Amino acid sequence: MRHKQKALIIGVNTNHQTDFQYSMKELENLAAACDIEVAGEITQNLNRFNKTHYIGTGKIEEIIQLLKHTEAELVIFNDELSASQIRNLEEALDRTVIDRTQLILDIFAQRAKTREAQLQVEVAHLKYMLPRIVGSRDSLGRQGGGVGLKNRGAGETKLELDRRKIEAKIAALNKELETLIAQRETRRSQRKKSGVPLVSLVGYTNAGKSTIMNAMLRRSHQAPAAKQVFEKDMLFATLDTSVRKIKLPNHPPFLLSDTVGFVDKLPHHLVKAFRSTLEEAATADLLIHVVDYSSPQHQKLAEVTNKTLQEIGIKNIPIIYAFNKVDLADTEYPKVEGNKVYLSAKNGFGMEELIELISAQIFKNQIHCEMLIPFDDGRLVTYLNENANVLATSFESDGTKLTIECNQYDFEKYQQYLI
Template sequence: MEIEKQTAIIIGLNLDNEQFEYSMSELAALAAANNLEVVDRLVQKLDHPDKATYFGKGKVEELATTALDHDVDMIIVNDELSPSQIRNLEKKTNTKIIDRTGLILEIFANRARTHEAKLQVQLAKLQYQLPRLHTSASQRLDQQTGSGGGSFTNRGSGESQLELNRRVIEKDISHIKRELKDIQKSDLTQRKQRDAKNIPTVALVGYTNAGKSTIMNQLVQRYGENHDKQVMVKNMLFATLDTSVRKLVFPDNKTMLLSDTVGFVSKLPHQLVQAFRSTLSEAANADLLVQVVDESDENKDLMMQTTKQTLKEIGVENIPMITVFNKADIAGESRPQRAGDDLIMAALEDDSIDELVKIIRENSYSNYTTATFVIPFDKGDIVNYLNSKTNVLSTDYLPEGTKIKAELPSDQLGRLKDFVVEEEK
């Protein structure tokens, strides 16, 4: 049974920002991603937001009339508002007000699937709500957070009620942080075990809905250790939140770990960036980043700028990155086109995936070397290791043992040095 969509008006202030129209279009897309129907939009050009009501007095009156005419469920604001601005706008329009940060937090809350992602979103919501607590909204905020403060609603003065709610939220924040810390310790142990195996790690990063998950599924379908472990793909902002890691095994026995990280968006709330720092750490610890850009979007330059800023904010710097301009089929461009380590491509076309794999491999296996070994016949375990874990180029049988020419990581030569008879770069 399909749930009836709630209706909304989106509003924004143009502070002489060249990105304003783009951010308003994105706000409408975010509303749609949260199953909201945008029925109208209001904008105003000002030098700065009104400290009390965001919009100027006349525009607020127009907003109240528009909200009444459309009988909307809520008004969505294109910026993060102060608690007093939200209260004043709600009072003057008699309509629920959600700012951009609150909307993104709601989307994340609805999409989180794993326990870690749910905890991260809950933490971000609580950190967002804490400074916005006020007496008249205390019960509503308790219901939103799921805390136990609601049972105190009718006790004591407004001030004591506010303090009770504040303490409940602060206690919840503390508890969630401890739980996340335990999860992150486990993740760190797993990552150290992966690093010890010396497998290259590649992370897909970029704007939400640029095609990262589609690219990942194409690679997993071809080279995945488990071909069935596909990730969800949907034409929607923030369709997936949870970082997925998949092992790829190529025909020459080279392996890599590929991760699909949560997508970025402009004005990504600070609370979410902080909360999802551990999830995004897959990018921070990668050997190679693949930035996926929607080539068909006229705002692709702004999207790349957002990706760069967000990566910097989470501490991802000085990691090699290749840029993939996806959806070239929609843009009507010929593909694949390669320029250095950049690629114009279409994720669902084999030729594009072939070229992408080539670029990724060139950047991931530069430390590989070719060596020739002669393995005595009583060292069958060494022969088995070379056959199963390296790219064997040729095999001959000599009186003194099995001669194998193989390609393998340079740092693995040490354990096999007694059998090396010839070495080539």
């Protein structure tokens, strides 16, 4: 059984941040997502961060004493640290020091499954390392594995790379990424051409996006269990964008994409690295902004998501707010208020209301028509049953008559069958 690392978490509350305690709790959850046991916590109120040590020097002795008492091997700080701050803290504490950014990068490195996600994470951590490579402590050589080490390289190999080598590696990785992004772009344009609407799930990490997607898939007669996406009650369970076709009874089909979740203080390098993945949301016809309503900070979490979407350049796309996990809050559900729906994806309550909201938004331009399909063109009947909303079917002497609701693309493509 692998030894579970123990850590202290350290935070500075500058200018009386109201959500500071929540931020520290989130840091603890991020550590747990990396399989680290939090053995203690030290916080300090300051007007601004200490330039040399992030925390006031008087607190250093307090941290040293707590390290002795808890035998923690790691010290995790709640903000991004400069190279000199990491160096000074490691010299003073004689422990591995990592910051919030490094911790998130480590989680991403562990969770990335597809080649594209792995490349994006590697580019992000190399860019993070670049200003921190010079003057790293000699004692880093004692590191043998675990969090804070994976992204610093296996042993010391990556730390020994000079700036030029790292920049060359970033360039090579970006070149490979460009090929994968071009392939994604081709698939995206093909989907656009087909006229099937794209609905994209966005939201804070662990809000329940994957749970909503799986609840939709269970209702879709075209989605076997193998198409379900990974869901778990933990931060950043989903890193890779998944796109699934949803065909619900009495509705035309649509595509549903599940995207990487956001988090407060999400490292800039990661936002930039995952831009191509998140462009899935940028080309959507509708966004479902999933919010964990059971969190006392749900308004703040929704603001973080909206701010991140703006940074990526996602705007002017209709939004439905899905307030999830309402079963854990003292609120009536399911209910709909304008573009807001209160639901529990885990229990399935409120999913029908969400589906109706989605349908009203993306299928408002569907064309109602009748087609007569010759019997020797049975494949088209199958296609329309899968890709349109077939309202009625009858068998005439010269073919199959369908009353359907379809998109503009199919209406124009199969005009010769219109009656």
